[in-house]
Amino acid sequence: MSKPPSRPLTLRDVSEASGVSEMTVSRVLRNRGDVSDTTRQKVLTAAKRMGYVPNKIAGALASQRVNLVAVIIPSMSNMVFPEVMGGISRVLETSPLQPVVGVTDYIPEKEEKVLYEMLSWRPSGVIIAGLEHSDASRAMLQASGIPVVEIMDTDGTPIDAAVGISHRRAGREMGRAILRAGYRKIGFLGTRLGADHRARKRFEGFTEALAKSGIEISDTEFYTEGSALGKGREMTQNILKRRPDLDCLYYSNDIVGAGGLLWMIEQGYDIPEKIGLAGFNDVELLQGLPRKLATMDSCRAEIGRRAAEIILARVETPESASAGKVELSPKINFGDTLRLS
Amino acid sequence: MSKPPSRPLTLRDVSEASGVSEMTVSRVLRNRGDVSDTTRQKVLTAAKRMGYVPNKIAGALASQRVNLVAVIIPSMSNMVFPEVMGGISRVLETSPLQPVVGVTDYIPEKEEKVLYEMLSWRPSGVIIAGLEHSDASRAMLQASGIPVVEIMDTDGTPIDAAVGISHRRAGREMGRAILRAGYRKIGFLGTRLGADHRARKRFEGFTEALAKSGIEISDTEFYTEGSALGKGREMTQNILKRRPDLDCLYYSNDIVGAGGLLWMIEQGYDIPEKIGLAGFNDVELLQGLPRKLATMDSCRAEIGRRAAEIILARVETPESASAGKVELSPKINFGDTLRLS
DNA sequence: ATGAAAGCGCTAACAG
């Protein structure tokens, strides 16, 4: 192993070492245009021997092409993200495009900053979570002139294209299913609404569905941070202490729901007969629980896949029209914690 | 909202719009050098009004500086990653450096490819999981001439610097603790060893500790993929059906361990009296379980933090020496599933 | 405090 060079290798170094013009070296390394096998071998050998790694910065500037897709999401630790990312990656792997991730922590100012940073790299497209953005963010996206796909949510007006589900409808459908099953004293438990627009929309749809049957949420419990499973446990305990008469709990996500479920099993609650439980997301975790929590699939992998496909299509055919809004239809999974109607 | 321009804005556009030279515009936008307040305001106003976003590609090429740190990890969905990332982000947020993530899926060829891709962007540093890399990968890292920190593991020889724990020692210590508690018929359950070097090293350390007391692993159960919690459940069921006499189960990670624990609680096993359980990682999830699984902290957040600090120091003071190896010392947490010795 | 010139390392476009 030779000691690190003070200056990174350039195309010119490979050119000189192989006795081939820079241009031809570039052609070989990018598999573009016709190059004779003899020259190709010479170049490849020299490049590999020297350990040359092309400089994409220079390449991107010269070609005005950056094969990066900015993916901007609120959180990493969420079970939702890895699956969306999986869907995106699988599609982009078949193309020269590469995803690059930015995280906003549900903070609009941070979203703006992350977006600015990413756009300054001139990516080929943007996939961004949610339809709610600051005016500045929207302006940047518009001005960028690149394909933008807003994901997860379809309740609103997309800047360009959107792929997701209607969280309002998801909440409404769960509300109706719960009523149909005969539950009447219903509690809601979840993240403090506000920054998380999708959780808020589910809550709104849910209360709306209840209201249509003349029913109001009996009680609510919110949390901000901490161990989600542990929070579910704690919140469930709190709400049931306050309102032992509740006969159904709707959680803003499966993880808090799972925490609640585990605690209630320990306590010997009669689920789903005396009390029903439901979450949201259909995370893998539920497969390992003693009883399967009722939930609703959030179509994460498909959202990622479709979003990436839209970007890909637009990059390959820039003149093609925007895909508009793609609304997927999640189904309720009753599991073992909700009576069937 | 005006319609997207066909060409992204350049410094020159801002220069013309504000009547200030490109150079001075550049100075204002980067807060470098002295610029009069009048000019500064003129430029800032124009840039904001036009929605100008600087082109970092060009900037990076001209300045030969890219404020990116490549972070290369095997997996995203793992509970381990977000915490490492959190540690890294918190440190880098105080600097101009930004992390960019690449995922290898535990596949050496993919690691090589991802590394090549990332290095071609000429990052300021690399944080990469593990000490095992292909020769080509090692060569690229050496040749890059940038600071490299290998994280998670310290059992081996780092290319440059390393921050982590000794997984061999972690396995050994857990083995000793289990023996001290009086367990003798011990089973191991985990991911198929091989690609996951750290899991393998824990297993080796573990068997080594048992061997010193003349004890052999009674039985093992491996899995490749699927729901981890569900797999833990399934594997535990399998191993106990085959060997009902086992009195302790060591899992390669907390998630499979948690799955096993949930199943055993349902089945009414006498934990930790008749049978003990232990995992590895100390993930947040455990806080919400009916009983707390015995485990060992893998120091993920601190590893991320320390790694980022090393990169930062080297970037700010290039002449400073490599940090060498930093071995953290995780402690066993006995939880409720292991008798105390 | 501001500007002009040169060039970062590569690729597009054209010539041969």
Place this chain on the structure above:
DNA sequence: CTGTTAGCGCTTTCAT
């Protein structure tokens, strides 16, 4: 099939 020329959009360096 191979080479030459002219930038990509910015920053460095040196003048003014």
